[in-house]
Amino acid sequence: MRLLRTFWVGLLWLLFVALWYRVYGITSIVDVTMAITYLIVTISLYGIVVTVWVLHNIAIFRKKGPRTHVRSLTYSAIHDRLGSYIVAKPDVNEKQTLTISVADGRKTFSEGTS
Numbered sequence: 001m002r003l004l005r006t007f008w009v010g011l012l013w014l015l016f017v018a019l020w021y022r023v024y025g026i027t028s029i030v031d032v033t034m035a036i037t038y039l040i041v042t043i044s045l046y047g048i049v050v051t052v053w054v055l056h057n058i059a060i061f062r063k064k065g066p067r068t069h070v071r072s073l074t075y076s077a078i079h080d081r082l083g084s085y086i087v088a089k090p091d092v093n094e095k096q097t098l099t100i101s102v103a104d105g106r107k108t109f110s111e112g113t114s
Helices: 002-026 027-064 091-095
Strands: 085-088 096-105 104-111
Touching: none
Parallel strands: 085 104
Antiparallel strands: 096 104
16 A cells, blocks of 8 residues: 555656646746746735735724723614524623524524523
8 A cells, every 4th residue: 555655646746747848848948937027016005005905904003002901792673684583691792702592583693502
């Protein structure tokens, strides 16, 4: 079994090298230059977007300050988007795990079991 696996891995590596040799044979310097240019432009644009995003978040932090508490949800709808009636106990807003069950068109939230 090990010999068969070694054979297949060796065959795959030979195929890998043969295909790269073929690519080397049909690739021109223009193709290589365009590929390198594409990679440089893509990496540069990604760096610019990330830098702008970080500066945006720093500006928000300077304006609002650090987070000192968890935001509370003030969701008080009695129907969900599908039209099911929502029955929620008031203490489920602070729970980490919730179980949602739907029976007779009523959606019920309760404390999770996991």
